[in-house]
Amino acid sequence: MTEDGHLYRRIALLEHQVRLLSDRLGVPCPTFGSDVGATPAGQLEGGVPSEVVALARSGNAIAAIKLFRELTGAGLREAKEVVDSL
Numbered sequence: 688m689t690e691d692g693h694l695y696r697r698i699a700l701l702e703h704q705v706r707l708l709s710d711r712l713g714v715p716c717p718t719f720g721s722d723v724g725a726t727p728a729g730q731l732e733g734g735v736p737s738e739v740v741a742l743a744r745s746g747n748a749i750a751a752i753k754l755f756r757e758l759t760g761a762g763l764r765e766a767k768e769v770v771d772s773l
Contacts, residue, residue, distance in 0.1 A: 693760075696736070696758050696759040696760070697759060697760065698734070699734030699735065699736075699759065700734075700759045700760075700761050700765065700769075702734045703734060703735070703765075703768075703769050703772075704765065707768060707772075735755070735769060735773065736754070736755070736758050738754055738758075739751050739754050739755045739758070739769070739770065739773075740773055742754060743770045743773040744773065748770050748771075751770045751773075752766045752767055752770050753766075755769055755770060
């Protein structure tokens, strides 16, 4: 994976964490991605890789969590929160 790919995935994870904090604190969440251009290939508008979404929606949460961790470098807790939110 290229350095840009790692950066996009890290940004996606950080955006998700901001959304989680925003929800918990009841503060409006900023809209991400509107100023930065197109969404990278293989990702949805929420910043979650489409492969992870497909696994989660097919009922394979464990594989989705594992893949999200591999792609983003996220910890188990963060990956589970992302997959559970799909």
